[in-house]
Amino acid sequence: MRIGLFVPCYVDAFYPEVAIATLELLESLGHEVSYPREQTCCGQPMANTGDQKAAAAAEAHFVKCFEDFEVVVGPSGSCVHHIRVHLDACEQTPETLRVRKAVRELSEFLHEDQKVNTFPKAVFPHKVGVHDSCTAVRGLRQARPSELPNLPAYSMSRDLLKYIPGLQIIEAERVDECCGFGGSFCVTDAAVSTKMGHDRAHDFVRKGAEYIASGDMSCLLQLKGVIDREKLPLKVVHMAQILNGGPFA
Amino acid sequence: MSLFRMFGDKPVDPQDAAARFIEDSKHEEAHDRLVWAMRTNRDKAVAALPDWEDLRSVASQIKEHTLTHLDTYLEHFEAAATANGVHVHWARDGAEHNAIVVQIFEERGVKLAIKSKSMLQEECGMSESLTKHGIEARESDLGERIQQLSHERPSHIVVPSIHQLRTDVAELFAKHLGTDPNNSDPHYLAESMRNDARPQFLRAQAGMTGANFAIAETGAIVVCTNEGNADIGATVPPLQVCSIGIEKLIPRQIDLAVMLRMLSRSALGPPMTQYTTHLRKPRPGAELHFILVDNKRSERLGSKEFWHVLKCIRCGACMNTCPVYRRSGGLAYGGTYSGPIGIVLDPAFDPHKYHELPFHSSLCGSCSEVCPVKIDIADQIYKWRREIVSQGELPAVEQAGIGVLGEVLAHPGLFEATETVGLRTLKLLPNAVLANRLNPWTNGRKMPVPAQTTFRQWFEDNRRRDGEDA
Numbered sequence: 001m002r003i004g005l006f007v008p009c010y011v012d013a014f015y016p017e018v019a020i021a022t023l024e025l026l027e028s029l030g031h032e033v034s035y036p037r038e039q040t041c042c043g044q045p046m047a048n049t050g051d052q053k054a055a056a057a058a059e060a061h062f063v064k065c066f067e068d069f070e071v072v073v074g075p076s077g078s079c080v081h082h083i084r085v086h087l088d089a090c091e092q093t094p095e096t097l098r099v100r101k102a103v104r105e106l107s108e109f110l111h112e113d114q115k116v117n118t119f120p121k122a123v124f125p126h127k128v129g130v131h132d133s134c135t136a137v138r139g140l141r142q143a144r145p146s147e148l149p150n151l152p153a154y155s156m157s158r159d160l161l162k163y164i165p166g167l168q169i170i171e172a173e174r175v176d177e178c179c180g181f182g183g184s185f186c187v188t189d190a191a192v193s194t195k196m197g198h199d200r201a202h203d204f205v206r207k208g209a210e211y212i213a214s215g216d217m218s219c220l221l222q223l224k225g226v227i228d229r230e231k232l233p234l235k236v237v238h239m240a241q242i243l244n245g246g247p248f249a
Numbered sequence: 250m251s252l253f254r255m256f257g258d259k260p261v262d263p264q265d266a267a268a269r270f271i272e273d274s275k276h277e278e279a280h281d282r283l284v285w286a287m288r289t290n291r292d293k294a295v296a297a298l299p300d301w302e303d304l305r306s307v308a309s310q311i312k313e314h315t316l317t318h319l320d321t322y323l324e325h326f327e328a329a330a331t332a333n334g335v336h337v338h339w340a341r342d343g344a345e346h347n348a349i350v351v352q353i354f355e356e357r358g359v360k361l362a363i364k365s366k367s368m369l370q371e372e373c374g375m376s377e378s379l380t381k382h383g384i385e386a387r388e389s390d391l392g393e394r395i396q397q398l399s400h401e402r403p404s405h406i407v408v409p410s411i412h413q414l415r416t417d418v419a420e421l422f423a424k425h426l427g428t429d430p431n432n433s434d435p436h437y438l439a440e441s442m443r444n445d446a447r448p449q450f451l452r453a454q455a456g457m458t459g460a461n462f463a464i465a466e467t468g469a470i471v472v473c474t475n476e477g478n479a480d481i482g483a484t485v486p487p488l489q490v491c492s493i494g495i496e497k498l499i500p501r502q503i504d505l506a507v508m509l510r511m512l513s514r515s516a517l518g519p520p521m522t523q524y525t526t527h528l529r530k531p532r533p534g535a536e537l538h539f540i541l542v543d544n545k546r547s548e549r550l551g552s553k554e555f556w557h558v559l560k561c562i563r564c565g566a567c568m569n570t571c572p573v574y575r576r577s578g579g580l581a582y583g584g585t586y587s588g589p590i591g592i593v594l595d596p597a598f599d600p601h602k603y604h605e606l607p608f609h610s611s612l613c614g615s616c617s618e619v620c621p622v623k624i625d626i627a628d629q630i631y632k633w634r635r636e637i638v639s640q641g642e643l644p645a646v647e648q649a650g651i652g653v654l655g656e657v658l659a660h661p662g663l664f665e666a667t668e669t670v671g672l673r674t675l676k677l678l679p680n681a682v683l684a685n686r687l688n689p690w691t692n693g694r695k696m697p698v699p700a701q702t703t704f705r706q707w708f709e710d711n712r713r714r715d716g717e718d719a
Contacts, residue, residue, distance in 0.1 A: 040659070
């Protein structure tokens with residue numbers, strides 16, 4: 001399958017190792033993976049702040065970068081959710097609609113589309129707290145939201161992590177509480193955002209986790225900020241890094 | 250002492266107010282814990298009811314059906330209530346509502362009314378308005394009375410004084426009721442309030458309530474309380490005035506069977522409120538008045554984007570689950586309604602004053618999942634952001650230059666240049682320089698460290714094949 005690799009802008013700048021892990025993982029499954037070099041951002045930061053005008057050009061540019069791919073895979077629930085559900089500031093051309101349908105979040109692609117159940121390079125003998133992003137859970141339905149206790153339980157990230165030798169899954173007390181990142185919210189609402197991050201990190205510390213794993217680096221950026229500031233005995237790791245067996249930095 | 254000053258017409262600043270609530274960690278931590286406990290009680294109640302999701306769908310359909318035929322049902326309701334001997338009044342807005350109440354009271358010489366909790370009367374600013382006419386409207390709900398004595402708005406639509414600690418209440422009651430300031434035992438405090446209130450209840454010349462539901466078929470209203478205080482107002486004084494938002498209508502008595510199963514479970518967890526008061530006709534020798542209030546509801550009903558919010562049954566589940574509300578306290582929102590539902594209700598009353606509210610959310614989406622009538626509240630918040638920006642308001646996030654960012658991200662060359670400069674700047678500036686009050690990120694968090702090379706550069710160095718993606 002010819003896959004377009006979508007690397008969210010902040011992953012490109014801050015966490016290239018997550019993009020490398022994603023690329024290697026997809027290649028190891030035998031796919032032909034291309035990285036459109038002109039890509040910048042999906043438009044979410046502007047659209048989430050209500051500025052459709054500012055989002056439109058970035059969105060149109062995103063469509064242009066990926067319109068030739070059958071499948072677009074990105075390691076971020078939040079960005080994929082924006083593209084699939086909210087990318088409507090730019091013109092809804094046939095290409096736009098196709099790209100919006102073609103985009104898959106990495107865990108979805110592995111778990112749902114490819115039904116991958118072995119990760120030969122991966123060993124992770126650690127206690128890993130699972131933090132699915134809010135957009136992954138409540139937006140993309142990658143797990144049963146805790147608010148709906150009557151639905152059958154399921155979780156894509158936990159299913160995938162169960163295939164990793166040595167890995168022990170740790171659940172937080174508040175299983176899918178928001179980490180407080182929220183895009184620009186983390187700056188404009190700094191006090192609340194920081195408190196939410198603090199509470200979330202401490203929930204995992206109390207449960208004895210060594211790592212927090214997530215499919216969203218933005219949540220981990222927020223949590224790592226708190227962890228480093230408070231010198232907590234915790235590390236963060238992206239799903240792609242665990243599943244690909246690194247790189248970890 | 251109140252943590253917050255009341256807001257005037259100045260735009261509210263929920264971020265700043267929340268920061269002050271958090272700074273005083275005692276209140277914030279207790280608030281988060283207590284409000285989260287309501288959410289977990291709700292989860293347990295929901296898990297015990299296997300058909301919960303079906304109930305949500307039916308409740309949503311009942312409300313959507315009623316709202317799309319609201320004119321008809323309102324007329325049915327008025328006719329049925331009038332036939333029951335109720336005086337029915339119509340109020341276009343808060344001012345008209347208050348004028349009707351004043352007129353009823355002045356004609357009958359009412360100087361003291363006891364009222365049970367009503368968010369609508371709060372919305373209309375009724376108590377302040379009555380005070381100007383020399384009429385006291387005394388709160389009979391314990392939490393509302395605490396708020397009344399504190400000169401604060403309710404901070405939650407179900408538990409209005411949830412942001413106050415027992416010790417705050419002990420201090421407040423010591424000042425107003427002469428109780429022991431060092432005794433914060435809840436039973437002692439509740440009993441003291443009761444002893445203070447009872448003689449006033451007997452003296453009041455009128456009782457007032459809101460309405461949780463108004464039934465078109467029977468012309469009756471239903472008021473749900475946990476203290477039974479609506480019953481006192483309805484059974485003791487010879488005059489009773491009920492304020493009803495026009496969106497409270499449901500078609501039939503039988504529809505209550507759905508709504509009542511959801512309201513209390515969503516709010517606090519118990520299957521029913523302690524008291525469910527049905528008011529249908531005046532007692533012999535007494536008068537019963539219903540005031541049907543629009544106050545911008547019909548305007549919202551006409552809005553393609555926002556009419557769904559009128560389905561709200563005011564259970565507070567969205568507030569309990571909201572991680573931002575739990576850390577902010579309800580007063581931080583500065584409006585009648587707070588939490589997620591406040592974010593989507595308040596700006597409709599005054600988009601300028603409340604323009605910052607839709608941004609006081611991490612958009613986690615939990616509110617939409619708990620809503621018993623399936624209002625997609627998170628989506629409404631998202632759409633309010635668009636609305637606010639398109640109306641030309643300048644929320645903090647726009648002032649921070651999000652529009653400029655859009656420009657940069659639309660142009661790959663410019664993006665790459667900015668990225669490089671930005672990263673260099675970050676590398677050059679040690680955390681100590683960035684960790685100041687001007688950089689809100691760094692008070693409780695360290696800045697992320699940019700990578701030595703971007704992925705773009707790595708790909709160029711390691712994977713670039715001739716001719717690919719030129």
